[in-house]
Each structure stands twice: as structure tokens, then as C-alpha cells.
Amino acid sequence: MNLASLLVGAVQLALVVLGGPLLLGLMRVVRSRLEGRVGPPVSQPWRDIAKLARKQRTRPSESSWIFAVAPLVLVATAATVAVLAPLVTLAPPLASSTDFIAVIFVLLVGSVALALAALDTATAFGGMGASRALTIGALVEPALLVAVLALSMPLHSTNLIAIVANGSRHASTLLGPSHLLALCSFIVVILAESGRLPVDNPSTHLELTMIYEALILEYSGPDLAAVTLGESMRLAIWLGLFVNLVAPVGIAATAHPLALVVGLVALTLKVVVVGIVVAIFEVTTAKLRLFRLPELLAGGFILAVLGVVTGAVMR
């Protein structure tokens, strides 16, 4: 690890921290426009975070240190992945040991921390939300792991940087059926993990239909600001990883400043496009009934399995 790669990591972190809430704001704007509303400005999530950070902090009287620590864990795990993942460049810090499975599980630590915090509040909605979130998490995990297996097959390596670098060098890998099936499965996983429609409605105000919102119902003030920031960072990271697995166009191969600028612009454009597509998809789709969710996630799982089988067949 040298100074240049540390600098690159800092650039990625700054992009994810600043860009995450803006991405969330953009998706809300697209959604409101399509629904015939004017909608809040793109910077609204940042304004909310700034406002919440100044407010008083209240915590449930029964809650323990878990409730206090969870937002920090969420932000810290997202920040770790933002530094290490191949988002802007293929030369982030610790590039040789950035394992795909490790990256995913670091992100999942954040989800588990939030679920534990929701249980810690000892409220009915918190427990319900935690139960639902962990159920979905348990169903997502097999699909995710098998999709990673399919993506790692051409290289015999689960090194995330190597997988993205291989895609950017050999475009034919990107069009291979195994890779495409794994990415289809990845889409289902991202929608479930970041709590978007049709898995969870992020703008619901009805507690009984909440999944992710029910987890954070008791948070207020600076804690809620941290949770909002952490969630938007995670959304940006998932979408950033996805676009770089689909089309690693423009990603900086080295830590050269010019290449970094190109990588920064390319990543921003790609994530904005995918974010708009997701927002449009969300307008046109309805939330699935909770008991129908296993069908969707099993569908993601079977696509990943087909990806692995195809990869094995094509060898």
C-alpha cells in the first residue's frame, strides 16, 4: 500500500459520501416527476442530514450500547468498502486482497447491526422489521454467493479487482452468458439488499408494510442522519459495483490523476443512468407481497445457478 493508492481510496470515499445522498435525491426526483409531482430538489437528502445532525438525540430508555453503535457500524462498513472496492479505479488500497465475498460480508455486517439495533429497541415494529430484514437477508445470501461463484469462474479467483479488471480487458467475458446470468441475479440481490421496490417500498408511511423503515423507526437526530448517510452510501456502492461488473468502461487502470478524473466522471454517469433506470422501474412496479418474496429471490438464485452451470459447461 503506497501513498497514491491511499489517495485514490480517499477520492472514492469522498465520492461515495458526497454522491450517495445525491443519488438518493435524484432517484426521488425522477420518481416524483413520473408520478406528476414536482418533488424535492436533488440535494434534499443532504439538507435532511444536515438538519438532523443539529437536532437533539433521543434514545429508547430500554436500549443498550448496540442501539448507539449500529449507525456508526453501518457508516463504517460502507466507508470501508467505498475505500477498497474498484469503483473509480482498479488500483485502490490493498488491491491484491480485495475478496468479493469479504466485500459483500462487510456490507452485510451493516445490515445485521441495524437489525440488532431494531431488536434492541424492544418495540413491536422494530422486532417485526428485524425479522423481515433477516429473512430477506437469509434468502438473498445463497443467490449472492452463487452469483459471485459464477462471476469468479473465468479467473478461478474471487478477487473483486481482478474480476473487474478482466472484464475491462476482455470485453467478450462481459457478453458471455454465464456473466450475464450472474448479473441478472445480482440485480435481484441489489433490489432486495438496498430495500427498493418490489421488495420494500422506501417511501412507505404505513408501519405494517415496512421492512427497512421499521428497523430505523426509533432513530432520531444525529443517529438518524448517520443511518440515512450509511444507507445512501450502500446504495451508491451496490450500484457502483454493479455498473463496473456490467460495463467497466472508463475505469482508471492506474492512479494517474487524469485517469482518475476520467474514472470519476465515467462512474458518476453510469451510476446516474442506472439510478434513473431503477427509479423508473420502481414507478412501474408494485411491492410484492411478503410471502411472494421467496419466489423472486429463488428466481435470482436459479439464475445464478444457471450461470455457474453455463460457466462450467463453457470451460
Added chain:
Amino acid sequence: MSAFANSLASAAVVVTVGAVVVLWRHRLRSIVAALSVQGVALAATAALLGIHEHDRGLLAVAGLVLLVKAAVVPGLLARVVAANPGARESDPLVNVPASLVVAGLLTLGAFVAARPIVALVGGPTGRLVPLGLATVLIGFFAMVARRRAMSQVVGLLLVDNGIALVAFLVTSGVPVIVEFGSTLDVLFGVVVLRVLLARLSAAGFSDLDQLRSLHD
């Protein structure tokens, strides 16, 4: 990986994914649409092989497959569905997540079982045989695990499409007359089944489990 091998593999994968979608979706309309997409992918497989081998006969077979399996047969079934557009496979014998897991296991089983064939045929075509075999097995499973007469007919057609895919891949080109004969058989079968389905739904049955006795 050559462009030919990649596109052939993609077409074969779409055939298998079509079979999985039949197990995945509840709405009969989506199931018939998946069958149609599968027909297109099957025709694309034949056309790709035909172009690669410079075989005019195989291109004619591709045209025939496109006409019958992507247009005529799904069209006939779609007309039955159109009589009852909201029809769903609401309560299959094996629920959807379980049947998808079974489909995954069947695919793995096909991969293992097809090893001797893959070793025998070899090359970019032979190694795709497991996908055709998986389609056949998933089709059989759809026939067993579904209640609706329409789903079972679609399962039968999945089996047929899987066999056709294996035939294309193994023999690198079926003679036109053989493919013509088998496609015509399928067409006649579907016409008869369509009449039967229409009579069944006119009589108020679509769930085969409700049929208890034979009447004149």
C-alpha cells in the same frame, strides 16, 4: 472465446432460462410468452449452426422452427388463454421456490449425466448439451408439478424443445425432412390439445385434479 461459441451458448441458455421462467411465473399468459421466446432462441441456435456450417438445409429448419415453435404453437395456446386472460397457476403441487430449487438440482443433474455425451461430441456445440438435457428434465417436472392443463401442455412442449436443442447440438444439423416430420407431429399434437383445452374450459374444468370420471 469465439463470437460463434458465445452467441451459440447464449441462445442455448435462453432456451433453458425459458424453461425456468415457466416454473417461475404464475400467469398463464407469461408462461406462453416464455414458450414463444424459447422458440425464438431455438430457431437462433439452428440458424447460428447453419451459418457456421454453411448448411442451407439447417437455415430452412431454423425458419420452420421459428414459424412453428415461436409463432404458431404459442399463438394457438395464447388463444386459449385469451378466453380467460387472468388465468393463473395459483396453487401448483410443488410451490414456486421449491420447484425452482428442484430446477437447479435437475440442471446440475443434467450437467453430470451429460458428461459422456459432451466427451463424445466435443467442441463448442457438444458441451452445450447439458442445457438441452436440463430443459427436457425441467419440462418433465413442469408436467408433474403443475395442476393447470395449460401448464402441463407447456411442459410437454418444453420437453420437445429440449429434445430439439439436443438434436441440433449433437448432430450439428438435422436433415430437413426429419425436423419437418417431428415439427409437424408437435403441431398436430398441439392442435388436438388446444381443442381439448377449449372443451375442458368450456365444461368448466381447467384443473385436471377435478376430473374424476370419464363421460361420453
